Amino acid sequence: MSEQRTEACAALMRQARAIVDANGTGEAALEQLKGLLVGLANRGEALFPPGDFAMPDAQGRNHILAVEDNDGMGLYLTIGLPGKEAAPHDHGIWCVNAAISGREVNKFYRLTDGASRDRYSAIEEIGEAMVEPGQGMAMTDHTIHATEVLGDVPAIGLALYGYALARFPAVVWYHSEFASARACVSRRAEAA
Numbered sequence: 001m002s003e004q005r006t007e008a009c010a011a012l013m014r015q016a017r018a019i020v021d022a023n024g025t026g027e028a029a030l031e032q033l034k035g036l037l038v039g040l041a042n043r044g045e046a047l048f049p050p051g052d053f054a055m056p057d058a059q060g061r062n063h064i065l066a067v068e069d070n071d072g073m074g075l076y077l078t079i080g081l082p083g084k085e086a087a088p089h090d091h092g093i094w095c096v097n098a099a100i101s102g103r104e105v106n107k108f109y110r111l112t113d114g115a116s117r118d119r120y121s122a123i124e125e126i127g128e129a130m131v132e133p134g135q136g137m138a139m140t141d142h143t144i145h146a147t148e149v150l151g152d153v154p155a156i157g158l159a160l161y162g163y164a165l166a167r168f169p170a171v172v173w174y175h176s177e178f179a180s181a182r183a184c185v186s187r188r189a190e191a192a
């Protein structure tokens with residue numbers, strides 16, 4: 001990893017930590033974090049040359065850029081190949097994204113019924129955001145989103161998560177066609 005990139009990522013983590021410590025992780029703080037991440041992503045391929053990051057064999061791949069000690073935040077370079085889709089899901093932890101190249105559309109949902117019957121979960125689409133160069137996106141702890149990489153070039157971007165991916169909580173996937181939800185196993189216990 002280039003020294004310049006290591007320094008830039010470490011600087012971002014210090015600034016992000018200062019924001020979170022001062023302002024928490026509510027929507028206003030996440031907007032500030034998004035601004036930071038867009039600034040870093042805007043340095044583009046000069047700082048993040050594609051040749052330094054192996055492409056996915058299929059779908060998507062993440063490369064670690066920086067992870068805080070003590071169960072802190074994780075910063076990643078994410079690559080999604082054209083056509084990669086993810087069904088509606090909730091990470092259980094906040095996240096901000098910014099694009100270096102390519103385009104990924106995010107659709108957002110709200111849970112309209114998550115408790116009336118066992119395993120029944122109904123969601124409703126409430127909006128969308130395009131993550132493309134110059135644009136970022138912020139999601140709070142329980143935002144439900146679905147993604148699709150548009151166009152014919154990979155979507156390459158930066159993602160800052162409240163936890164490192166290796167210590168992620170259970171991701172919940174929603175299947176609106178079946179009005180069901182399925183939770184993946186949390187990585188937090190085994191990574192403790």
Ligand SMILES: [Fe+2]
Pocket residue numbers: 086089091145
């Ligand atoms: Fe996601």
